[in-house]
Amino acid sequence: MSPQQAGERDARESRGSVVPDGFGDDPLPSDAVLRTHVFDAADLRRALTRIAHEIVERNHGADDVVLVGMYTRGVALAERIAAAIGSFESVEPALGALDVAFYRDDIGLRPVAPLGPTEVPDISGKVVVLVDDVLFTGRTARAALDALHELGRPRAVQLAVLVDRGHRELPLRADYVGKNLPTRTSEDVRVRLAEVDGDDGVDLWGTPEREDERR
Amino acid sequence: MKHLLSIDDLGGRAGIEAMLDLTDSFLEVQQRDIPKVPALRGKTVVSLFYEDSTRTRLSFETAAKRLSADTMTFSVATSSVKKGESLLDTVQTIDAMGVDAIVVRHGAAGAPHRVASWSSARVINAGDGCHEHPTQALLDAFTLRRHRGPSLDGCRIAIVGDIRHSRVARSDVMAFHALGCELTLVGPPTLMPERLDGWPVAVTSDLDEILPDVDVVYLLRIQRERIGQALFPSLREYSARWGLSAERAARSKPDTLVMHPGPMNRGIEIAGEVADSARSLVTEQVANGVAVRMAVLWSLLGSGGPIV
Numbered sequence: 001m002s003p004q005q006a007g008e009r010d011a012r013e014s015r016g017s018v019v020p021d022g023f024g025d026d027p028l029p030s031d032a033v034l035r036t037h038v039f040d041a042a043d044l045r046r047a048l049t050r051i052a053h054e055i056v057e058r059n060h061g062a063d064d065v066v067l068v069g070m071y072t073r074g075v076a077l078a079e080r081i082a083a084a085i086g087s088f089e090s091v092e093p094a095l096g097a098l099d100v101a102f103y104r105d106d107i108g109l110r111p112v113a114p115l116g117p118t119e120v121p122d123i124s125g126k127v128v129v130l131v132d133d134v135l136f137t138g139r140t141a142r143a144a145l146d147a148l149h150e151l152g153r154p155r156a157v158q159l160a161v162l163v164d165r166g167h168r169e170l171p172l173r174a175d176y177v178g179k180n181l182p183t184r185t186s187e188d189v190r191v192r193l194a195e196v197d198g199d200d201g202v203d204l205w206g207t208p209e210r211e212d213e214r215r
Numbered sequence: 216m217k218h219l220l221s222i223d224d225l226g227g228r229a230g231i232e233a234m235l236d237l238t239d240s241f242l243e244v245q246q247r248d249i250p251k252v253p254a255l256r257g258k259t260v261v262s263l264f265y266e267d268s269t270r271t272r273l274s275f276e277t278a279a280k281r282l283s284a285d286t287m288t289f290s291v292a293t294s295s296v297k298k299g300e301s302l303l304d305t306v307q308t309i310d311a312m313g314v315d316a317i318v319v320r321h322g323a324a325g326a327p328h329r330v331a332s333w334s335s336a337r338v339i340n341a342g343d344g345c346h347e348h349p350t351q352a353l354l355d356a357f358t359l360r361r362h363r364g365p366s367l368d369g370c371r372i373a374i375v376g377d378i379r380h381s382r383v384a385r386s387d388v389m390a391f392h393a394l395g396c397e398l399t400l401v402g403p404p405t406l407m408p409e410r411l412d413g414w415p416v417a418v419t420s421d422l423d424e425i426l427p428d429v430d431v432v433y434l435l436r437i438q439r440e441r442i443g444q445a446l447f448p449s450l451r452e453y454s455a456r457w458g459l460s461a462e463r464a465a466r467s468k469p470d471t472l473v474m475h476p477g478p479m480n481r482g483i484e485i486a487g488e489v490a491d492s493a494r495s496l497v498t499e500q501v502a503n504g505v506a507v508r509m510a511v512l513w514s515l516l517g518s519g520g521p522i523v
Contacts, residue, residue: 099240102252102282102517111519114240150249 028188032205038163038181038189041200047178048077051160052084054176059127062089064155066126068096070144071115073133076195077162081131096120098130100143123152129176133191135161138170163202165189218331218338219511222349222389231393234510235357241509244281245502255284258315258516263289263305263330264341265296265321270477270501271341271350275318278508282517287314302326303333310334315516319343337515345380351476352386354507356394358500359431362472368395373425375401375457376435376484377446379408383476384435388416399425402457405446422457426467433474434459434484454483461488472496 039047056062062085069078075097086092101114130144141159148157160176165183181204183189188205192198216224225231244252260279262272272288279286289309291297296305302321309317316337319327324346331338342348356367363370372391378384378400388398398416400407411418419425426432437453447453454460459473464486473485473495481487490497 101240102244102254102513107254107517108519113518114237117239117243119243146253150251151247 028190028205029207031207032188033208035187035204035206037201038179038204039200039202044162044178044200044202047162048080049084051176051178052081053088055081055129055158055160056085056089058158058175062091062093064126065093066096066121066123066128066154067093068098068120068123068128068130068144068148070130070132070140071097071099073191073193073196074098074131075116076193077133077160078129078131079195081129081160093129094121094126096123096128098144098147100140100147103143103146105139105143118147118151120148120151123148123154125153125155127156127158128154129158129160131160133162133193134189135159135164135172135174135177136167136189138168138172141172142170162191163189216514218327218340219349219515220327220331220338220340221347222352222386222393224349228393228395231353231356231390234353234507234514235360237514238353238357238503238506238510241281241513242503242506244509245506251281251283253283254513254517255279255282258282258284259287259313260284260316260318260512260516261287261289261309261314261336262318262341263309263320264318265291265302265326266342268320268341270504271320271348272318274501274504275339275341275350275508275512277505278512281505282509282512284315284512284516302329306330306333310336316512339511339515342382344382345385346382347386348382348476349386349390350504350508350511351383352390353511354500354504355383355387355433355474355476356390357507358474358496358503359391359472360394361499361503362496363430366395367391370396370431371399371429372396372431372433373399373401373422373429374433374435375422375459377406377438378402378435379406379446380438381435387433388414392416399429401425403447403453423463423466426463426471429467429471431472431474432459432464432467436476436478437480437484439480450483458482458484458486459489460486464489464492464494470494474500477501 059065067078067082069075078095082093082095097119099115099118101112104112158175161174162178164174164177164180167185190203192201194200225234244250262275264272276286314336317334318339318341319330320341321343324344326343327338327340340347340349360367374384391398392415400416400418401422404420473489475485475497479485479490
């Protein structure tokens with residue numbers, strides 16, 4: 001283990017072992033309580049519609065745009081944004097799916113599993129919009145930038161997320177945000193999508209004991 | 216799973232299927248323009264081969280390199296084994312250098328198990344004597360699943376040839392049986408194991424009888440070095456009764472697949488035309504071998520937890 005990795009593990013441990021890192025589907029703690037329904041299905045649809053319009057506006061169309069969803073829910077979100085763009089523009093942007101497991105910086109520190117096969121069309125010279133459900137530490141987005149870099153040389157990379165919950169550990173920001181949601185690190189944001197979870201919505205979960213640990 | 220010494224280490228059907236699912240992700244990496252990911256950066260994989268090998272050793276080394284691990288190769292011919300160093304001392308020497316995984320091939324059954332007990336590294340069995348060759352069985356199952364999957368339930372497979380001396384056959388029987396296949400072992404009685412108690416297989420010496428019924432013919436290499444043991448009269452006679460000639464292959468179902476673990480003896484257990492025909496999966500087996508070994512290395516060194 002490199003000193004850098006060791007430092008990272010220490011930071012993680014000092015912060016509390018149950019801190020979610022926004023990656024994968026770690027089960028919620030057994031004592032988790034639902035704090036708020038942040039989005040219902042209609043809110044979620046409106047946020048995605050707005051993001052779709054913003055992407056087209058900012059890029060002056062969708063001709064050169066490739067929407068690349070990050071597994072698992074980012075893939076479904078990218079498909080929905082593409083369909084939304086297709087409904088009001090003459091073209092539907094190209095779609096891709098990206099698995100960042102092999103590019104993560106916490107391999108060996110916690111269980112990491114590939115979530116699905118990477119399928120990305122030719123991105124050279126295109127504007128890639130990375131799509132994910134929740135932006136938290138930024139480590140998944142960093143891994144995605146590394147992964148993209150090996151698949152081609154896009155003209156620009158932008159980031160679209162349904163929820164930005166803060167607590168960034170890297171100098172990254174999202175270009176398109178469905179909802180800025182201030183949270184505590186001990187809390188957990190869960191996005192539900194019909195394609196993956198059966199229905200649509202966004203929930204904020206917390207645990208009672210850890211409220212006094214807030215930082 | 217700490218080591219992969221036997222197909223049993225995967226924990227039955229669910230574990231084998233989880234490993235095959237994982238392999239899909241690595242097959243995609245293999246097909247990229249830059250077929251390399253940084254997943255195992257900083258890990259060291261050493262191949263400790265006491266027997267000759269082309270595809271298994273190269274396949275493991277390619278897999279490790281495509282995961283960005285460092286590789287070291289140990290070959291008996293140029294090592295201190297020539298000066299009489301024992302397996303224990305060799306393993307301790309390698310272990311002292313701080314390696315993360317050791318890929319072992321050895322002529323003695325159980326040697327990888329001994330290595331695992333001596334070393335703190337993860338150990339992968341790349342073939343031990345006439346015992347097991349688990350990554351070969353995984354790549355065979357993966358290859359077959361891509362053609363007959365996702366489920367292999369009820370797939371009828373004939374494994375033909377020298378079952379007795381074949382570690383491939385042992386691991387394949389375990390893996391294919393766990394995945395729900397129906398297995399028949401075919402070959403001269405002298406090349407069958409002395410006891411087959413508990414093997415989930417049917418046995419016959421008549422290839423022509425079962426050929427029209429099977430979905431897959433899996434041919435094993437005739438180990439020429441064993442001809443001296445008088446287990447069968449001649450290569451010609453073996454080839455006439457158990458070799459898959461073009462005429463014989465034509466009597467199987469049109470979609471019957473042909474597999475072989477390599478290296479092939481063309482004209483003995485398999486005719487050249489059959490090996491190169493559309494029904495042959497031989498080169499695909501080799502290609503998939505790299506992806507399977509990437510999945511195994513990742514599971515042992517990178518996943519950070521159980522794969523099932």
